[in-house]
Amino acid sequence: MPPKSDSVEGIVLGFVNEQNRPLNSQNVADALQKFNLKKTAVQKALDALADSGQISFKEYGKQKIYIARQDQFDIPNGEELEEMKKANAKLQEELADQKKAITEVESEVRGLQSNLTLTEIKSKEAKLQSEVQEMEEKLDKLRSGVILVKPEDKKIIEDSFAEKVSQWKRRKRMFKELWDNITENSSKDQKEFKEELGLEYDEDVGVNLQSYTDMLASLNKRRKISR
Numbered sequence: 001m002p003p004k005s006d007s008v009e010g011i012v013l014g015f016v017n018e019q020n021r022p023l024n025s026q027n028v029a030d031a032l033q034k035f036n037l038k039k040t041a042v043q044k045a046l047d048a049l050a051d052s053g054q055i056s057f058k059e060y061g062k063q064k065i066y067i068a069r070q071d072q073f074d075i076p077n078g079e080e081l082e083e084m085k086k087a088n089a090k091l092q093e094e095l096a097d098q099k100k101a102i103t104e105v106e107s108e109v110r111g112l113q114s115n116l117t118l119t120e121i122k123s124k125e126a127k128l129q130s131e132v133q134e135m136e137e138k139l140d141k142l143r144s145g146v147i148l149v150k151p152e153d154k155k156i157i158e159d160s161f162a163e164k165v166s167q168w169k170r171r172k173r174m175f176k177e178l179w180d181n182i183t184e185n186s187s188k189d190q191k192e193f194k195e196e197l198g199l200e201y202d203e204d205v206g207v208n209l210q211s212y213t214d215m216l217a218s219l220n221k222r223r224k225i226s227r
Helices: 010-019 025-031 039-051 078-114 116-141 151-183 190-196 209-224
Strands: 057-058 063-068
Touching: 010 025, 010 039, 010 063, 025 063, 025 078, 039 057, 039 063, 151 190, 151 209
Parallel strands: none
Antiparallel strands: 057 063
């Protein structure tokens, strides 16, 4: 007669049948700790079940190995095993599809989380509208012919620019003449000598006199046309 399911033997028998694999008393005791069963009680139940023929066991030296009786299970034949393999393959495909769908959803969620919130969008929109309005006001002034720089101020700036370029050219020419005289009979490498003196050419600081000279020529040309 099988033991009651809530008795120690019933709990142990249910676990052994459920696992359907070789177990020793320690395996069973560890797994059934949630039922507050001590190892001695588990060992006693296993021996009782083995003695009554409800489970099988084999002795290996001093250790006993217990296993569920195999005659209580329906063992599938070759055809049934093949069907089970096909069913398992189909389930694996469905699982793969589900994992792919989950990955896509998670990716979409991450994309949505990286987007601006409604409050941030409204704030950015307000800022852009303000910038657009400011630019439109400037454009309206230009369209209406408003002079943003007075002619006299413009002339002062242009004359100052022309004077600065002229001084630049003159000083550059003076330096070249002086440098040529100093280095003409010198055995020192000019580049090393320049670095030793701490001198910098225009090119060393990213400027080019020619570009400013061209700008001045264009300015003078526009002045002649406007006269």
